[in-house]
Amino acid sequence: MTEIPEHLLQRSRERRAALGLGGGDAGAAPASPASESSGTEVTPAASTAPAPKPAAAIEPEPKAPEPLPHYVQASQRRQRIPVWAVPIIAGLIFWAPIYIGTLSPPEETGGPVAAGGEVYSTCAGCHGPAGGGGVGRQLSDGEVLLTFPDWQAHADYIIVGSGPYEGQVIGDPDRPGGAHIGGEFGIMPAFADSLTLLEILEVTLYERVTHGGADMESDDIVSLLEAIEAVEAGEELDPASLSPGAATEDPPDSAEPGPADSP
Numbered sequence: 034m035t036e037i038p039e040h041l042l043q044r045s046r047e048r049r050a051a052l053g054l055g056g057g058d059a060g061a062a063p064a065s066p067a068s069e070s071s072g073t074e075v076t077p078a079a080s081t082a083p084a085p086k087p088a089a090a091i092e093p094e095p096k097a098p099e100p101l102p103h104y105v106q107a108s109q110r111r112q113r114i115p116v117w118a119v120p121i122i123a124g125l126i127f128w129a130p131i132y133i134g135t136l137s138p139p140e141e142t143g144g145p146v147a148a149g150g151e152v153y154s155t156c157a158g159c160h161g162p163a164g165g166g167g168v169g170r171q172l173s174d175g176e177v178l179l180t181f182p183d184w185q186a187h188a189d190y191i192i193v194g195s196g197p198y199e200g201q202v203i204g205d206p207d208r209p210g211g212a213h214i215g216g217e218f219g220i221m222p223a224f225a226d227s228l229t230l231l232e233i234l235e236v237t238l239y240e241r242v243t244h245g246g247a248d249m250e251s252d253d254i255v256s257l258l259e260a261i262e263a264v265e266a267g268e269e270l271d272p273a274s275l276s277p278g279a280a281t282e283d284p285p286d287s288a289e290p291g292p293a294d295s296p
C-alpha cells in the first residue's frame with residue numbers, strides 16, 4: 034500500500050472543509066483531486082471530489098417564481114375606470130332621468146291643432162310662418178280674433194276667400210282699429226276646392242289658438258272642436274252654420290210653423 038504524504042492528506046481535508054463536506058480524514062483518502070496526486074493511484078478521487086457540485090447547482094433552481102401570464106399582468110396594471118370615462122358616467126347619471134322623462138307620452142301630439150298646423154303650411158307663404166303677415170294680413174298677436182270673434186265666420190272666409198267680400202265688411206264691423214273691408218289689403222284665395230272641410234276647420238282652430246291666443250276651454254273653441262269631431266265622424270256640416278253671422282243670428286227654426294205653412 035502506498036503511503037499518502039501527510040501534506041496531501043492535509044490539503045484534501047482543507048479542500049473538503051472548503052466545500053462544506055467536513056468529517057473527511059484518512060478514510061476518505063482518495064478525496065484529493067486527481068490533478069494534484071502526482072504519481073499516486075488516487076484516480077477515484079476524480080469522481081468523488083466534484084460530487085457536491087451538482088448538489089450546489091440544483092440549489093438556486095427554485096429561486097425564480099412562475100411568472101404570471103402577460104394578460105394577467107396587464108389586467109393588474111390597468112385602471113378599473115379610465116379617467117376620461119368619469120365625466121361620461123357622471124353625465125349619464127344626470128341624463129338618465131331626462132331620458133326617462135321623454136318616454137312618457139308627449140302632450141297633444143297629433144291633435145287637431147297640430148293637424149291644423151300642417152294645413153297652415155299652405156298659408157304661411159302669404160301670412161308668415163308665425164302669422165306675422167306679409168302678402169296676407171297679420172293673424173298673430175290676436176289680430177285674427179279681432180276680425181272673427183266666432184270661428185264660423187273665420188272658417189267661412191277661408192272657404193270663399195276675399196272675392197265675395199269685395200267692398201264689404203269682413204267679420205266684426207266694430208273691429209278695434211277699424212273694420213276690415215274685402216279687397217282692401219289684397220286678394221285672399223278661396224280654399225273650398227283645394228282643402229277639405231276638415232282641413233279648413235283644423236287650420237281655423239290652429240290660427241285661433243296659435244295666432245289668436247284663444248283659450249282651449251273657451252266656448253268658441255269647444256264648439257269648434259265639436260264640429261271637427263262631427264266632421265271626422267263623417268257627419269255632414271250644415272253649410273248655413275258657417276255663413277257669416279251664423280253664430281250670432283238665430284237660424285230660422287224649421288220646426289216653427291211659418292207663414293207658408295198656414296192655409
Ligand code: HEC
Nearest residue numbers: 155156159168169170180195213215216217218219220221
Ligand atoms: C296668395 C296669398 C295668400 C294665401 C296663400 C293665403 N292668404 Fe289669407 N289673406 C291673403 C290676403 C291678401 C288677405 C287680405 C284680403 C283682403 O284684404 O280682403 C288675407 C286674409 C286672410 C284672413 C282674414 C284676416 C283679417 O284679419 O282680415 C284670414 C283669416 C286668412 N287670410 C286665412 C288664410 C288661411 C287659413 C290660408 C291658408 C289656408 C290663407 N289665408 C292663405 C292672402 C293669402
